[in-house]
Amino acid sequence: EAQVTQNPRYLITVTGKKLTVTCSQNMNHEYMSWYRQDPGLGLRQIYYSMNVEVTDKGDVPEGYKVSRKEKRNFPLILESPSPNQTSLYFCASSPSAGDSNQPQHFGDGTRLSIL
């Protein structure tokens, strides 16, 4: 089954403790991205990746890092989490950013609470 898998689904942690949210897709997609969803603000893109070893900042990249060492995985790293990063996070993938007929597939989301 084609899917985007995020882990963990839920996490409560404390300020400053490094964490990683993993994202994996099994569709051989080139394009992957991370969003955060906050009430009243909708979805905002954090980082995206056009292909392996190619990443770029989205609209709200501060406080986050990503890597794309292999095609299927696109982890989101919070080196020193802070309470303002408490949010619902979504990973998404698409065959190619250059194909305007191909929408993104989304994971089920990761709810992070930073105390």
Next chain:
Amino acid sequence: GDSVTQMEGPVTLSEEAFLTINCTYTATGYPSLFWYVQYPGEGLQLLLKATKADDKGSNKGFEATYRKETTSFHLEKGSVQVSDSAVYFCGHWGKFQFGAGTQVVVTP
């Protein structure tokens, strides 16, 4: 820059009522447009799409027409059900821009 604006919610209506959610966009060129739906506790699912001007996307009784002249992609459904209660996001290809989402609540 590229952006998507959609009407604020929540939108509350009774079962079998007519639903319209307005969406307008700004973009370079004419990107594909999408509507996604997010049911409670779930991720986003593609509801429908339109890839060029005057295209109409449709799915599950929902429709939206790509209007180049008004830069709009309004979502409509003639008779909503309780199961349509969800958050709806308008988006365009561009930089995968999304609107802020509109919560729809349908009561029996």
